[in-house]
Amino acid sequence: EAEVAQSPRYKITEKSQAVAFWCDPISGHATLYWYRQILGQGPELLVQFQDESVVDDSQLPKDRFSAERLKGVDSTLKIQPAELGDSAMYLCASSPQGLAGFYEQYFGPGTRLTVT
Amino acid sequence: AQSVTQLGSHVSVSEGALVLLRCNYSSSVPPYLFWYVQYPNQGLQLLLKYTTGATLVKGINGFEAEFKKSETSFHLTKPSAHMSDAAEYFCAVSDAAAGTALIFGKGTTLSVSS
Numbered sequence: 001e002a003e004v005a006q007s008p009r010y011k012i013t014e015k016s017q018a019v020a021f022w023c024d025p026i027s028g029h030a031t032l033y034w035y036r037q038i039l040g041q042g043p044e045l046l047v048q049f050q051d052e053s054v055v056d057d058s059q060l061p062k063d064r065f066s067a068e069r070l071k072g073v074d075s076t077l078k079i080q081p082a083e084l085g086d087s088a089m090y091l092c093a094s095s096p097q098g099l100a101g102f103y104e105q106y107f108g109p110g111t112r113l114t115v116t
Numbered sequence: 117a118q119s120v121t122q123l124g125s126h127v128s129v130s131e132g133a134l135v136l137l138r139c140n141y142s143s144s145v146p147p148y149l150f151w152y153v154q155y156p157n158q159g160l161q162l163l164l165k166y167t168t169g170a171t172l173v174k175g176i177n178g179f180e181a182e183f184k185k186s187e188t189s190f191h192l193t194k195p196s197a198h199m200s201d202a203a204e205y206f207c208a209v210s211d212a213a214a215g216t217a218l219i220f221g222k223g224t225t226l227s228v229s230s
Contacts, residue, residue: 004159033217042120042206042220043160056217091159105218107152107159 002026004108006092012114018080021111025074025094031055032069033105034077037089046090049075082115089113118143118209122221130229135179135194137224139207142188148210149190150218151181153203160206166190177201202228 005024013019025032030051035043046065048056051072060067064083069075079086089112093105123138141147148167152160164175171183181192190207204225208218 035217040222042208042222043218044220045217048217089157093160104162104165107161109159110157112157 004092004094004106006090006108006111008111009109010112010114012116013082014116015084016081018078019082019113020076020078021090021092021113023075023077023092023094023108025092026096026106029094029096029106030072031095032075033093033095034067034075035091035093037091037110039088043089043091046077079113082113084115087113087115118147118211118219120207120209120219120221122205122207122224124224125222126225126227128227128229129197131199132196135192135197135201135226137192137205137207137226139181139190139192139221140188141190141207141209143209143211145211149181149183150208150210151175151179151190151192152206152208152220154206154223155203163192163205197226197228199228199230202226 007022032049034046036046037043047060047067049069052069067077089110091110092108095105096103119142121140150165151163153163154160163179164173166173166183174180179194204223206223207221210218
């Protein structure tokens, strides 16, 4: 069964350092999402891609976060510099949907980030 | 704007007892509604979803939920809890018209005792 892959699974970094997360969606899925889940809360959308284009990044803290999906396949989320408040689980999800209609989102295992 | 409220951050039941996790939503357009389960340090797994049609939706692992438009609710139930059901459960809503990202509730932790 096809799955969304994420790496690393766990990352510990010091405040002010740069950190990057990688996501490989299910093959053929056009839509890719990055969510952030703070401990004890539900996931919140950071950025949504349709193929290589950003559809929604309204909740992405653009002064320190960046995301790309250059060839419309895998994606990288970067934080520079990391802050203590960035400690969270970063979840990637993919969906075969276009911008019309709906298809299920499939989630990866997440990257647990701890900023010290 | 859409929103989800999960009533009760923590629910405890005995093995074999009824499980009831509550979810209310707010949406200005017909919603798509979902329940996800998350085990520690893992991603989210879809339990069930409501898009259109029958309002009583059956999912995996014996769970079901009923969409009640008049009450703006989508409560999750399971007739008999199993120890393996202990996890975090999230209710989520999506704007059916725009097919956009999910908006999640804060989650309910389900504990099951023997």
